[in-house]
Amino acid sequence: xxxxxxxxxxxxxxxxxxxxxxxxxxxxxxxxxxxxxxxxxxxxxxxxxxxxxxxxxxxxxxxxxxxxxxxxxxxxxxxxxxxxxxxxxxxxxxxxxxxxxxxxxxxxxxxxxxxxxxxxxxxxxxxxxxxxxxxxxxxxxxxxxxxxxxxxxxxxxxxxxxxxxxxxxxxxxxxxxxxxxxxxxxxxxxxxxxxxxxxxxxxxxxxxxxxxxxxxxxxxxxxxxxxxxxxxxxxxxxxxxxxxxxxxxxxxxxxxxxxxxxxxxxxxxxxxxxxxxxxxxxxxxxxxxxxxxxxxxxxxxxxxxxxxxxxxxxxxx
Numbered sequence: 001x002x003x004x005x006x007x008x009x010x011x012x013x014x015x016x017x018x019x020x021x022x023x024x025x026x027x028x029x030x031x032x033x034x035x036x037x038x039x040x041x042x043x044x045x046x047x048x049x050x051x052x053x054x055x056x057x058x059x060x061x062x063x064x065x066x067x068x069x070x071x072x073x074x075x076x077x078x079x080x081x082x083x084x085x086x087x088x089x090x091x092x093x094x095x096x097x098x099x100x101x102x103x104x105x106x107x108x109x110x111x112x113x114x115x116x117x118x119x120x121x122x123x124x125x126x127x128x129x130x131x132x133x134x135x136x137x138x139x140x141x142x143x144x145x146x147x148x149x150x151x152x153x154x155x156x157x158x159x160x161x162x163x164x165x166x167x168x169x170x171x172x173x174x175x176x177x178x179x180x181x182x183x184x185x186x187x188x189x190x191x192x193x194x195x196x197x198x199x200x201x202x203x204x205x206x207x208x209x210x211x212x213x214x215x216x217x218x219x220x221x222x223x224x225x226x227x228x229x230x231x232x233x234x235x236x237x238x239x240x241x242x243x244x245x246x247x248x249x250x251x252x253x254x255x256x257x258x259x260x261x262x263x264x265x266x267x268x269x270x271x272x273x274x275x276x277x278x279x280x281x282x283x284x285x286x287x288x289x290x291x292x293x294x295x296x297x298x299x300x301x302x303x304x305x306x307x308x309x310x311x312x313x314x315x316x317x
Contacts, residue, residue, distance in 0.1 A: 015296040016114035017123035020169050029165060032126045039298045040131060040305075062086045095136040096197055097154055099222075100125060101189045102143035102168055103203035105180025106248035109173050112233045113294035120293055121202050122169045124227045127301055128200050133161045142189045143168055146178035146249070149188040177251035180207075186214035194221075201286075202227045204234065205277045207249075212280045224286035228277065231293045235274070236267045 012019070017035075018028035062078045065085035075088040102125060108117040115123075125141070132139055133156070140154030141164060150171070152164050182203055189199060199222040201215070218224065237243065237258045246253045256262060281288045289304045291297045 012114055015298065017119045017297065019115070020119055020122060025166070025170060029126075029162070029169060032123060032165075033130060033162070035298065036127050036130045040127065040301065062088050095138070096132060097195050098128065098132045098137070098139045098198045098200065099154060099189055099194060100128060100139070100141040100200045100202060101185050102141050103180060103182055103185060103201070104143055104145040104168075104171060104173075105182075106146060106174050106176055106178055107180060107204055107206050108229065109248060110233075111231050111293045113231060113292070115293050117204055117229045117231055117293060118173075120229045120291055120297060121227075122165070123297055124202050124229065124289075124291055124301075125168055126165055127298075128225075128227075129161045129165055132198065133158065139164065141168060142185060143171060144181065144185045144188075145171060145174040146180045147174055149185060151188070154194075176248050179249045182207075182211040183214050186211055186218055190214060190218045190221075196221055198223045198225065200225045200227065202229065204229050206234070206273075209276055209280050212284065215280070215284045215286065219284045219286060224284060226281050226286045226288050228288065228290045229293075230274075230290060235270045237263045239263065 018031045020028055062075045063086060065074070065079075065087050069087050073087040073089075075086045078086040078088075102121065104118060104121070108121055111117055111119070129139055136156060138154040138156045139161060141152045142149050143152070144150065152167055182205070186201065199218050201224070203226075205226075205228050215224070239258055239260075242255060242257050244253055244255050278288060287308065289301065291300055
């Protein structure tokens, strides 16, 4: 459940994603594109699987094994010839097909910091769209606001990328009391089978983790990236006395007094759920990026990408 609150639109910091007001949608999306390209362009050049660095399908050069390397990539012929462990590097595919599972359920229509979670989710989508487009790459999406999946076909080109982002940003919000279904969303991305590529899941991952089987099935064919969007009120309650808690996906409300004991129990339960989600994603082989409504989201993306690249090249412990 979340404390009912909304960010102060006039007090947005410079790093916050733009407000998705219907009357200024085009200006907001243009501003978002400039922000992404201005701060991230060039970061992923030459790496089609940049957000989730991983093996391609074409064999590359061999190099000396380093602790942390995937032993499945051992080059036994070179190892036997040199008497020193080597792994075979691979070259990323020339074209990448990316599919995004976009959770727009009512729990994302909430925010207590610089923006609401839905706006942050659209910003995350913008980063994926603009950084994986070009070079013959294609991107498509399946979005669900709780009323059923909507499929946007995968195509290439800048015009399609902008149209896809505009369609997602302008999608209607579901009425309060509409329950999201992440399992259904992932299954709609999984079937029918698509060519191997990158599958991105953008959600706040609230509620039961009964979607893990669908995610593992998706990961059997695709590289996976999960973008978890969070608000501070998802993690802890403020010390404000009496507060109205509301679950937007059931419509249930409850007025509670935020005593120290209640705040401690709420924070412990929230931390346990976040740990459970992280464990499920890790076991599915899914890269995990956490974005918060009270943090510079582009800086967080940069740190994530740099860490992933360093880890893949053997430069991280």
